[in-house]
Amino acid sequence: MSELADQFHSLSTLLQRHHGDWQRLPFACRTLPWPELAPVLSTLSEDDLDALEAEPAAAHGLLAPYRSEVAAVHDWPIPTLKRASDYATPRWSSGIPGRKWAQISDFAANIHGHHPILEWCAGKGHLGRLLALQQQQAVTSLEWSADLCRQGKALAERLQIEHHFYCADALAPEAAGLFRREQQAVALHACGELHLRFLQHGVRAGTRSLTLSPCCYHLITGQHYQPLSTAGRRAGLSLSRHDLRLPLQQQVTGGERVRRLRQIELTWRLAFDELQRTLTGNDAYLPLPTFPKQLLSGDFAAFARWACERKGLAVPAQIDDAHWLALADERRLLVKRIELVRHLYRHPLELWLLLDRALFLEEQGYRVTLGTFTDMANTPRRYLLQAHKPTAAP
Ligand SMILES: C[S@@+](CC[C@H](N)C(=O)[O-])C[C@H]1O[C@@H](n2cnc3c(N)ncnc32)[C@H](O)[C@@H]1O
Known part of the structure; x- marks a missing residue:
């Protein structure tokens, strides 16, 4: 067997064994899927989670005691190939x-x-x-x-x-x-x-x-x-x-504005998910398609009306922004904790x-x-x- 085939075999076994870690839709989860990771993940604040996302090596170190063989893959040597001798521009x-x-x-x-x-x-x-x-x-x-x-x-x-x-x-x-x-x-x-x-x-x-x-x-x-x-x-x-x-799913670079918009989008998608579960009485995730960022410039109620129409749901007469956004804040932390584990893969x-x-x-x-x-x-x-x-x- 070639060295590449050896590595492939090890990875196949490892990905298969841990598929419950990475083959997940974080948006569909309402509780942390791994009770054994709760002690380490639930103490992390949102700032901690964002910092770990920006620093993958630190995230791998944190999870290494629980997923040592997965964390070890990040240390497998990968050859550095030739580079240009200069980058002079014609x-x-x-x-x-x-x-x-x-x-x-x-x-x-x-x-x-x-x-x-x-x-x-x-x-x-x-x-x-x-x-x-x-x-x-x-x-x-x-x-x-x-x-x-x-x-x-x-x-x-x-x-x-x-x-x-x-x-x-x-x-x-x-x-x-x-x-x-x-x-x-x-x-x-x-x-x-x-x-x-x-x-x-x-x-x-x-x-x-x-x-x-x-x-x-x-x-x-x-x-x-x-x-x-x-x-x-x-x-x-x-x-x-x-x-x-x-x-x-790399860390998004692009400055403060891009990060802020991402945070709003994540929150509003989750707030809508909470709302739609209540409206439909069906405790299941309902994905929204990608949408123009303009929709994030109004308030959540306007976004939720658009999302209800898009999904063929009756638009509620009143939408209590504060209530749904507070629920979304909790879910956002859960999503980030789950993503931290998925990103190890x-x-x-x-x-x-x-x-x-x-x-x-x-x-x-x-x-x-x-x-x-x-x-x-x-x-x-x-x-x-x-x-x-x-x-x-x-
Ligand atoms: C990511 S870009 C890479 C371009 C270039 N190789 C580079 O690295 O700068 C992919 C290119 O594939 C072209 N492309 C996408 N689908 C194609 C298709 N079905 N047939 C031919 N070209 C396609 C796009 O128009 C685009 O120019």
């Missing part, structure tokens, strides 16, 4: 934000072959452009937005490089025809289904080199994740889209998803490495899977 990069430029430069530092390049879900093709310039290879960038393709094409013409855009849907069957054997295929931050297709098409074509930085694991076509690897299918984990969002679950992709490639005869290609400050989605198919012996 003139053509002027519209690219600094963190994006660092991601692209670091990704490119890990690509060094002698074959034409296919860039999957390219946006304006910034990565493809940098690779075309650095490697003097022809680059084809697949992207479905005509506007982004037009902008990328204009830049390629100005720079006089062999960089072509293929404006099409990556999920259409014809996209498979872009993959070749003697090719380096790259995908930076292609969402769920898009990067799963990238791997499947690449493997089918026997593409020599596949390099992928995955993101948005939950954006899949089905309701549940279908593992790619044989080992993944045998693991017996059933992952819903809600579960697949877990690795993406963000990394193990992401690692499991990455290793499922890695093992699929190994099963198909690829040599695979998994590591981080850029600094955390540039993006939390910084894992890189690199797969090379050795040339068959003559």
Whole structure:
């Protein structure tokens, strides 16, 4: 068994054993689901909980005595891959934000072959452009937005490089025809289904080199994740889209205003949940869809009327804001306590998803490495899977 397969096996066992910790809808809970954790969690104030959320290492330390094998996964070493030697910005990069430029430069530092390049879900093709310039290879960038393709094409013409855009849907069957054997295929931050297709098409074509930085694991076509690897299918984990969002639930950066709005949204959603349980007489969680932040600028009563209409409930004549908001304040603390435990599994679950992709490639005869290609400050989605198919012996 490869080292990656060993790790995958351990993670499958661990995630299965503790699925009651992370496969939960915190909004649906009205009491803490783990009595043994009550002594440590119930003493935490909201400020403590917010501070622990901002400092994951401290949260892992707090929970380690109760979930030692899960906390230990955070210490598994993951190789640091190559980084760009400098982040000097050429003139053509002027519209690219600094963190994006660092991601692209670091990704490119890990690509060094002698074959034409296919860039999957390219946006304006910034990565493809940098690779075309650095490697003097022809680059084809697949992207479905005509506007982004037009902008990328204009830049390629100005720079006089062999960089072509293929404006099409990556999920259409014809996209498979872009993959070749003697090719380096790259995908930076292609969402769920898009990067799963990238791997499947690449493997089918026997593409020599596949390099992928995955993101948005939950954006899949089905309701549940279908593992790619044989080992993944045998693991017996059933992952819903809600579960697949877990690795993406990072601490929100974005300043005081964003944090305040998040707090109001959480409170009002919970206050509405209390209200709807009373109105319907059904003690079950009723999820609300995402909504424009404008709705948070009025008062709770106005929000609750909108939510009742949205859910087809009779709107009460009077809504006692103070009553429902006080109930929500208690529930908010409970949600944060449950999230603290769930978040211990963000990394193990992401690692499991990455290793499922890695093992699929190994099963198909690829040599695979998994590591981080850029600094955390540039993006939390910084894992890189690199797969090379050795040339068959003559
Ligand atoms: C997260 S962005 C990444 C862009 C670029 N690789 C980067 O890292 O800057 C994903 C890109 O995929 C494109 N995309 C989304 N769905 C697509 C589809 N079905 N077919 C082709 N491109 C798609 C989007 O328009 C977007 O440009």
